[in-house]
Amino acid sequence: MSVRRKGPKATAIRIITYVLLVVVAVVVVFPFAVAVTTSFKRNTDIFTYPPSLIPKKDSTIPAADVGLDGDPVPVFTFPARDDRPGRWALVDADASLAEFRPLDDLERVIVLDVKAGEKTGATVTIDGEEEDVFLVDDGGTQVEAYRSRLTSGGLFVSVDDPSTSVLDLVNFATPAREFGPRFANFTEVLAEKDPETNGKGVGRSLTNTVLVTILVVLGQIITSILGGYAFARVQFKGRSTIFLVYLGSVMIPFVVLIIPLFQLMLQVNWRDNLVALIIPFAFTAYGTFLMRQFFLGIPAEIEEAALLDGASRSTILWKVMVPLARPAIATLATFGFLYAWNSFFWPLVIINSGNPDNAVLSLTLSTLGGRSSTDTNLVFAGTVLAMTPPILVFLFAQRYFVENSASSGLK
Amino acid sequence: MAAVTFNNISKRYKDGPKAVDDLNLEITDGEFMVLVGPSGCGKSTALRMIAGLEEISDGELRIGERVVNEVPPGDRDIAMVFQNYALYPHMTVRQNIGFALEVAKVRKDEINRRVEDAAEMLGLTEYLDRLPKALSGGQRQRVAMGRAIVRSPQVFLMDEPLSNLDAKLRVQMRSDIIQLQARLGTTMVYVTHDQVEAMTMGHRVAVMRKGVLQQVAPPQELYLRPANLFVAAFIGSPAMNLITADVTIEKATGGDQPDDVFVSFGGHRLRISPKALDRYPGLRERNGTKVIFGLRPEHFAMEEDLEVGDDQILTIRCDLAEAMGAEVHIHAVIDVPPPAVDGAPIAAEDDPEALVAGTKVIARVDGIHTIAMGQDVRLAVKTHLTHFFDPASGAPLR
Numbered sequence: 001m002s003v004r005r006k007g008p009k010a011t012a013i014r015i016i017t018y019v020l021l022v023v024v025a026v027v028v029v030f031p032f033a034v035a036v037t038t039s040f041k042r043n044t045d046i047f048t049y050p051p052s053l054i055p056k057k058d059s060t061i062p063a064a065d066v067g068l069d070g071d072p073v074p075v076f077t078f079p080a081r082d083d084r085p086g087r088w089a090l091v092d093a094d095a096s097l098a099e100f101r102p103l104d105d106l107e108r109v110i111v112l113d114v115k116a117g118e119k120t121g122a123t124v125t126i127d128g129e130e131e132d133v134f135l136v137d138d139g140g141t142q143v144e145a146y147r148s149r150l151t152s153g154g155l156f157v158s159v160d161d162p163s164t165s166v167l168d169l170v171n172f173a174t175p176a177r178e179f180g181p182r183f184a185n186f187t188e189v190l191a192e193k194d195p196e197t198n199g200k201g202v203g204r205s206l207t208n209t210v211l212v213t214i215l216v217v218l219g220q221i222i223t224s225i226l227g228g229y230a231f232a233r234v235q236f237k238g239r240s241t242i243f244l245v246y247l248g249s250v251m252i253p254f255v256v257l258i259i260p261l262f263q264l265m266l267q268v269n270w271r272d273n274l275v276a277l278i279i280p281f282a283f284t285a286y287g288t289f290l291m292r293q294f295f296l297g298i299p300a301e302i303e304e305a306a307l308l309d310g311a312s313r314s315t316i317l318w319k320v321m322v323p324l325a326r327p328a329i330a331t332l333a334t335f336g337f338l339y340a341w342n343s344f345f346w347p348l349v350i351i352n353s354g355n356p357d358n359a360v361l362s363l364t365l366s367t368l369g370g371r372s373s374t375d376t377n378l379v380f381a382g383t384v385l386a387m388t389p390p391i392l393v394f395l396f397a398q399r400y401f402v403e404n405s406a407s408s409g410l411k
Numbered sequence: 412m413a414a415v416t417f418n419n420i421s422k423r424y425k426d427g428p429k430a431v432d433d434l435n436l437e438i439t440d441g442e443f444m445v446l447v448g449p450s451g452c453g454k455s456t457a458l459r460m461i462a463g464l465e466e467i468s469d470g471e472l473r474i475g476e477r478v479v480n481e482v483p484p485g486d487r488d489i490a491m492v493f494q495n496y497a498l499y500p501h502m503t504v505r506q507n508i509g510f511a512l513e514v515a516k517v518r519k520d521e522i523n524r525r526v527e528d529a530a531e532m533l534g535l536t537e538y539l540d541r542l543p544k545a546l547s548g549g550q551r552q553r554v555a556m557g558r559a560i561v562r563s564p565q566v567f568l569m570d571e572p573l574s575n576l577d578a579k580l581r582v583q584m585r586s587d588i589i590q591l592q593a594r595l596g597t598t599m600v601y602v603t604h605d606q607v608e609a610m611t612m613g614h615r616v617a618v619m620r621k622g623v624l625q626q627v628a629p630p631q632e633l634y635l636r637p638a639n640l641f642v643a644a645f646i647g648s649p650a651m652n653l654i655t656a657d658v659t660i661e662k663a664t665g666g667d668q669p670d671d672v673f674v675s676f677g678g679h680r681l682r683i684s685p686k687a688l689d690r691y692p693g694l695r696e697r698n699g700t701k702v703i704f705g706l707r708p709e710h711f712a713m714e715e716d717l718e719v720g721d722d723q724i725l726t727i728r729c730d731l732a733e734a735m736g737a738e739v740h741i742h743a744v745i746d747v748p749p750p751a752v753d754g755a756p757i758a759a760e761d762d763p764e765a766l767v768a769g770t771k772v773i774a775r776v777d778g779i780h781t782i783a784m785g786q787d788v789r790l791a792v793k794t795h796l797t798h799f800f801d802p803a804s805g806a807p808l809r
Contacts, residue, residue: 301497304464305558309511310485323501 035387039380040181046376057180059087066091066157075159076173083139084166087176088156095155097167100136100145110138111168114150185381189368193356198375201356202382205364209341212277212360216340217333219282224332225325228291229317233303243292250285258349265350272353277360281340287332294328295321330400337393341386361386413475413565413598414440415461420470422456422622430456432622434470443592443599445613447606449645453622454602458568461600462491474565485514490559491568495575496551498543498558504530505539508557529561532591549580556588560595567592567599573608585611606646610634618642640703640750640805643798649708649740649773655750655802656704658697670695673722674704677746677769682722684795691799693808702808703750705798708740711774717791725790727772732782739776741788744769750802 004010033053038046040055060072066089073091078084096114101107103124117134124133124146131146138145154170190206191199230236231243261280262271270276298321306316322329344362351358365386368379415438422431431453438444446454459465460472463484472479479487490511498507505526506513512522530536533553543551552572559567569588573581589612592599603609609616610630618625618633618641626638637643643651656676663670669685672694688694694702714724727743749770774790782788799808 299495299497301493301495302499304462304484305491305493305497306499306510307464307484308462308489308491309558309562310514311510312485315514320499324499326501 035380036384038377039185039384040183041185041377042182043375043377054179055181056177057182059176059178061089061159065089065159066162075176076154076156076170077176078168078172079174087159088166088173089159090154090170090173091157091165092155093170094152095167097151097153097169098147099149099151100134101148102138102143102145103133104143109148110136110145111153112136113167117145117147120144182377185377186385189378189381189385198378200364200368200375200378200382202361202364202368202385204357205359205361206385208274208358209361212274213337213340215278216281217336219278220284220287220336221329221333223283224287224291225317225322225329227288229295229321231288231292232295246285247289250289254346258346262349270350272351272355272358274358276350277340277343277347281343284336287336290328290332291325294325298324327400330397334393334397338390341390414438414473415566415598415600416473417457418471418473420457420460420472421468422453422460422465423468429622431460434622434624436617436624436627438598438600441596441598443589443601443612443614445609445616446600446602446619447604447609447616447645448619448625450604451621452619454619455570456622457619458491458570458600458602461566462489462568463487488564489566489568490562490564491570492555492559492572494571496543496555498551498554500543503540503542504535504546504554504557507543507554508561511558511562525561526557529557532560533557548576549584552576552584556591560591563597565598567597569599569601571603572601573603574605588612606648610646618645620645637798637807639807640800643705643800647707649775651798652706652708652770652772653750653800654704654706654745654770654772655701655747658694658700658702660695660698674702676704679725679745680722681725681792681794682720683797684723686795687797687799691808694799697799697808701802703800703802703805705800706772706792707796708773708775710793710796711741711776711790712793713776713780714789714791716777717793719791723792723794725792727774727788727790729782729784729786729788732784735778737778739778739780739782741774741776741782741790743772743774743788745772
């Protein structure tokens with residue numbers, strides 16, 4: 001480690017550097033954070049105003065807390081009523097209520113129990129109807145009012161003091177919200193496609209993608225090791241020419257190959273078949289080149305020593321060379337993984353019958369957005385499922401990347 | 412254990428000169444044979460041909476009674492130690508040493524026993540479960556040796572095994588290898604460019620140059636009776652001084668008095684002891700011709716240290732005095748063109764930058780003397796020990 005610069009100027013530079021880095025990091029990470037948090041939200045919460053990063057659910061408390069049995073009880077607040085602070089549990093959503101209107105202010109509504117109030121015996125005529133006059137309690141004072149409506153509403157019990165309760169119309173109360181991720185998003189998006197259960201069928205695609213990716217990566221590793229070793233160490237006629245041609249194929253863009261490859265797949269009847277996603281990609285000129293370069297860097301004496309130890313070519317390859325080439329193999333596996341996992345265009349072309357059983361994740365995700373755009377939370381859940389494995393792979397493999405680049409500089 | 416026999420072995424690379432040219436060499440059973448020579452002399456190629464790592468272009472190679480030209484390396488029952496050790500970096504010391512046995516499908520407990528025996532012999536027991544990168548250079552060297560001895564092969568091959576070690580460790584390992592070979596009695600072929608190793612280690616030393624074997628002999632013989640100018644110049648440090656000189660033989664006046672032989676070069680004239688004539692009788696026919704006169708640095712002494720006649724004193728100007736403690740090396744230049752082997756001046760072969768206008772001479776005298784640069788020094792010459800070679804062929808005038 002080098003000695004750090006000191007002094008106010010160096011400190012200022014360091015502060016500016018860190019501020020800039022943090023700003024850039026936030027800008028880069030923010031969309032990612034939105035995607036992850038949205039994948040845990042309820043669908044109704046996604047487009048609320050003000051927007052929130054935190055997935056929330058309606059608060060409830062256990063029924064036992066308010067002396068009841070059964071399901072948890074929803075919690076409400078009355079933000080407009082200063083006389084009802086705190087949280088209130090809705091213990092009965094179907095209580096019988098009566099709306100009273102005071103005779104001196106017909107616009108006001110006093111909500112009370114249906115049995116509340118005492119008939120005075122007098123009557124009053126409202127809008128041509130004759131109504132009885134009641135004496136009702138209005139916040140401690142008795143006022144004369146008529147009963148304008150009989151209805152049903154909520155019986156709320158204070159969470160803080162279960163002995164106090166109020167009656168009110170439920171839509172006068174605001175549901176209380178608390179942190180609550182919705183894990184069902186993931187089970188729903190993974191579940192078999194079914195409008196009943198809101199299943200999106202991503203699970204099948206995920207399985208397909210995992211299968212394709214594993215086979216492509218294994219295939220690439222095996223063919224690259226064999227090819228790279230042959231090009232590095234086995235003497236045969238035309239070796240450098242073949243290698244040059246092979247390496248030259250890296251220069252051909254994939255779009256050029258799509259039509260011939262598609263025709264070839266039709267010939268061998270692999271259209272709409274996962275094999276078409278595996279076999280053509282189990283060979284990689286880049287990987288062969290990578291392994292060849294790595295094998296060339298291993299001193300020939302190590303191989304000669306193994307030869308003298310009586311090892312055969314294949315023993316040398318699998319017991320000596322391959323263990324030494326672990327960093328290169330990790331690099332190759334990571335690239336192969338990312339390629340196979342993210343590939344979209346070729347599957348779109350070749351898995352084309354609309355048969356979801358053979359679709360891969362990238363395909364399903366692309367249709368998920370259009371097909372069920374009402375379920376934005378599910379789209380994001382699918383997206384998070386799709387991007388988690390590459391991130392994990394990169395985190396595990398980056399040690400090898402670093403090792404790979406460091407070992408080239410130092411002995 | 413087995414002998415190794417080269418019968419007319421040649422190695423030709425595609426459109427290159429022969430790396431090894433018609434090599435005939437018999438390494439006897441249990442012998443410690445050192446192959447030595449400057450870089451590019453073919454010594455490593457010869458070794459790698461024994462190992463089977465190089466194909467043999469021509470000739471027949473035998474290990475014991477078996478012709479092994481076409482036998483793959485793993486079936487030759489030989490073990491090799493490489494210059495850079497060539498340990499398997501991903502295996503522990505135990506796995507490294509046991510790898511050959513594992514490949515040969517020896518039973519696990521047998522492998523363990525033999526690996527532990529080898530480790531014990533080499534003092535590696537406590538390092539058995541370490542990786543090579545956690546070992547020092549000397550320990551890695553020993554692991555490489557362990558990998559060789561654990562198989563009890565017919566022949567050990569060593570390709571400059573000590574050249575990556577520091578000087579002190581090299582001396583230590585040198586004696587360790589000598590003792591090991593003596594104890595095991597296994598035939599050993601040892602390649603080095605370091606003549607100290609060659610002289611101290613080998614039962615016999617084979618000197619090679621440009622693919623051609625120059626001389627095979629026990630070290631002392633090589634030093635005292637070089638087979639040609641190249642061996643004379645190559646063996647010894649500092650190297651033998653080789654000076655082109657004119658020979659004059661004056662017939663003795665008395666009956667049984669020996670003839671007087673003089674060599675003269677660059678304005679100097681030395682009388683050669685008649686004993687030199689006994690060793691180089693061919694010199695008698697060289698009256699009036701040029702020969703190459705060879706004089707080892709230790710054949711000089713300060714005038715006061717050695718009683719010789721006035722005509723056996725060489726007066727030179729000291730260009731550089733290197734005080735080594737026990738001795739002083741006096742460097743001087745004699746004003747004659749340096750001798751050539753195959754047209755190239757000898758000095759230029761080791762060091763192309765060397766001064767070629769005159770012949771460099773190094774004299775080794777006792778360390779008690781203080782010699783200043785630029786000082787004229789009178790050196791007594793032990794003329795009875797001198798060597799004489801034919802300037803054209805490089806052959807000794809025996």
